[in-house]
Amino acid sequence: MAADWLGSLVSINCGPTLGVYQGEVFSVDQTSQTISLRQPFHNGMKCPVPEVTFSAMDIKELKILEIRHCSNGVAKQSGPNMTVTAAGYTGRKDKGGGCGVTSTQVSSVPVSVPKAEPRTRDGGMSPSQHYSKSYVERQVDMTGQSKGFRRRHNSWSSSSRGPNQATPKKNGSKNGQMKNKDDECFGDCMDEFLDEDFDFEGNLALFDKAAVFSQIDSSDRRGNSARTRGNPAEQTPSRYRHDENILEGKPVVYRQIIVPQSGIKEYSTDSGLVVPSISNEFHKRLLCVAESYGLSLERRLEMTGVCASQMALTLLGGPNRLTPKNLHQRPTVALLCGPHVQGAQGISCGRHLANHEVEVILFLPNFVKMLEAINSELTLFGKTGGKQVSSVKDLPDTPVDLVINCLDSHENTFLREQPWYRAAADWANQNRAPVLSIDPPVCGQEQAVEAKWSLCLGLPLPLPERAGRVYLCDIGVPRQVFQEVGIKYHSPFGCKFVIPLHST
Known part of the structure; x- marks a missing residue:
């Protein structure tokens, strides 16, 4: 039964720490309760390793995105948004012995996978990169299917990260996340750029500095006139110098010492x-x-x-x-x-x-x-x-x-x-x-x-x-x-x- 899902495209949610992985199923081990993906994508970006193996205790949710092969070798394909339970596929076969395309959807509601007993995990891969494009969108672009997806031109491509780059350990540390965020933000291996250069001069020409300052001055004058309409003697200046005290006070008397004898130095x-x-x-x-x-x-x-x-x-x-x-x-x-x-x-x-x-x-x-x-x-x-x-x-x-x-x-x-x-x-x-x-x-x-x-x-x-x-x-x-x-x-x-x- 496990061999029926080989070659299928699945999405595995491992929680907020490990993230979401997508890839092609090439191995399912019922004895050790593990599943392996080929050419995996982590959070929408291609992983630097060709294979990733997951344990049942790490899987929070499993979704089938596309079924490519059945157990009898007949090829079939379904919609990319298909969701099935992680316990197994229970679709019926058609008369020809193949798996019908319309009969592959079993449930439209994601089913959570039961968690196993907690244990220490020494192995496994958990790259914590944050990417901007999902695996399904890339497959739609490659196959030419028009599913309403729109390619984002300002995101990294799947090949922007080389295969020889080191993968951080699966420890969920903040240092690893920050390092990969820096690589994503300041990396120099981008192969996708903006279609058009930003027109700085044209954008700056849209800002009329004189008009804005004129509007500010007129609003200040209106505010001052509204405050002093009742008593013009209470009118105060709207602006002050950098060395001017805004608090009203008595004038300073500089001659504070007066002697009875005048005319002395x-x-x-x-x-x-x-x-x-x-x-x-x-x-x-x-x-x-x-x-x-x-x-x-x-x-x-x-x-x-x-x-x-x-x-x-x-x-x-x-x-x-x-x-x-x-x-x-x-x-x-x-x-x-x-x-x-x-x-x-x-x-x-x-x-x-x-x-x-x-x-x-x-x-x-x-x-x-x-x-x-x-x-x-x-x-x-x-x-x-x-x-x-x-x-x-x-x-x-x-x-x-x-x-x-x-x-x-x-x-x-x-x-x-x-x-x-x-x-x-x-x-x-x-x-x-x-x-x-x-x-x-x-x-x-x-x-x-x-x-x-x-x-x-x-x-x-x-x-x-x-x-x-x-x-x-x-x-x-x-x-x-x-x-x-x-x-x-x-x-x-x-x-x-x-x-x-x-x-x-």
Whole structure:
């Protein structure tokens, strides 16, 4: 009975994992419950192997597409859409002993094949290619039968895959499926092409860009007119620039600091805020009021030292220079201080720099009487391992990375006549290192040491051009202190403690 189906064209559905196979039956083994197909097609494409064998447990559904031979050798042929049960063919024979063409259809409803007990399958072929043309359509094209099938010109042909190509294992893996999809999409063995080339220029000519944009503009104008018909004052622009804020807000007031003394030099921040300068006497009054509120000299010294050291570390290279792998190239800073409050601020800055692995050389002349703040700062500085000298001869002969100038005083301008002051100023001017001045005073004469940067405290002083670029640091003066001395104040620092100022 099994030999009756040899030579027939069948379609075997093996489930979503293995797919659908079509081919000619050339072997049916009832003992091992297997069926073999010759010249098989998998999911509509020709398999690279000539034969495929299926087990009964793998078959979900079996359809007979065409019966070519019967057991008596009489050839016959039936329609390609014929469906029979997988259990066997039960058609009757005609009087001539052959199988009638009209009697081959037994059932028009597919019958599922009973599943066998699950077992491990080590062999078998399950190529997981996804193709676009079925075996029946190809047979109709070859035999010339007009069954209403339409040949698709943009699909692969059955001969597009060579017989020597490797077949993926029957494991249903996604990697195999993706690989075969790539081969199908990007393969270069196609023998079928589009009948006509796509006319890109003609298709592009159908798109009228000017008309489309004109329609968009007209729709925007209609929408705006509909929104503002009730109140024309509420009309808003339909388009915004890339740097324009779409949210309505109050205009920015750039003059947020107003001092009682007008006509003094003014500066501006990077964001455009105006920062006016104050005189040396007014600045001294501001610090006295702040000290009466609890902002003592020790607190100001500490805050100034932190801000100045942070700025100095940035000038020295910051994270690009001060790294654990660069300890053999530690930056060197020469700190020139005098016996006054400005000198104490410089010593505080040197202490913080020494704590950040910077070699600090402190120059401070010997005096019989020192300020208490200087003695306290010197005691702390000595614990950091920094070097202290009292003679200019002990300063380095080679250029250093940075010179910090704290020689000048706001109160005592006669120190400029001292020999130690002149010697230190000459050394700083002859050294090729850049100079940072901390809290420089406003003197009638020119600055003894030409600085590249100058750091002011709280509010800037009207410094000359020789002072270099002006920076401003926040020493923690409360807003109420500014108001008490007659200054309308809003902090210009934002998220920083040191900001640059530009002359206006």
